[in-house]
């Protein structure tokens with residue numbers, strides 16, 4: 016069992032906006048850190064200032080990432096999610112919409128903090144994005160689940176620093192299992208990564224009938 020409590024505090028609109036703005040600044044900080052050439056003394060001075068800022072934030076620490084109150088869909092509540100969460104500096108973040116056709120779509124740009132091969136996106140980052148998007152497509156089919164399998168096929172390198180699109184759809188539901196597939200495309204519309212996945216609603220979450 017995880018040591019993080021399942022119960023989540025709910026953020027009000029103002030606090031969610033303020034913390035999302037904070038996360039956006041921290042994202043800029045991460046990229047500036049990867050690219051900085053200010054030299055050792057300045058880097059050490061900035062590190063000390065950041066340590067002090069971190070202590071200020073930690074002065075009011077929650078036991079678990081908060082949620083936002085239920086939006087249009089329950090799955091939009093996880094504002095600390097590492098792919099879609101505006102509150103999480105590690106999230107690009109990828110903004111997703113669910114169409115009436117059940118297709119989950121999003122556009123996003125990945126900065127150099129996600130670099131794998133020089134100038135291209137790390138394959139694990141593409142897999143993480145696809146896991147989330149296919150998982151949301153599974154959930155949109157009415158049967159949310161945990162990832163049981165995820166297969167990625169890297170057709171061509173995914174470029175950093177340019178708009179990418181991602182989409183996914185559930186293809187079939189078999190009891191507690193949902194199958195989904197999706198793609199990431201570059202700005203030219205060509206597929207860079209394809210994925211298929213199977214999600215399983217854990218037995219313990221199935222309501223007893």
Ligand SMILES: CCCCCCCC/C=C\CCCCCCCC(=O)SCCNC(=O)CCNC(=O)[C@H](O)C(C)(C)COP(=O)(O)OP(=O)(O)OC[C@H]1O[C@@H](n2cnc3c(N)ncnc32)[C@H](O)[C@@H]1OP(=O)(O)O
Pocket residue numbers: 090146147148149150151154159160161162163164215216217218219220
């Ligand atoms: C209501 C809540 C539901 C969950 C919450 C989801 C919220 C969704 C909301 C918003 C969408 C957001 C999107 C999120 C995207 C990211 C998701 C992740 O990152 S998930 C983290 C990574 N994945 C794990 O850590 C899983 C670890 N594995 C497990 O917990 C279990 O193994 C699990 C749940 C996958 C299955 O456990 P069992 O106990 O429920 O299932 P058994 O009864 O053992 O098996 C059922 C059938 O499935 C097959 N099966 C089980 N695991 C399999 C596997 N890994 N691969 C292939 N088949 C598997 C079995 O062979 C069996 O097949 P036969 O019915 O007999 O034919």
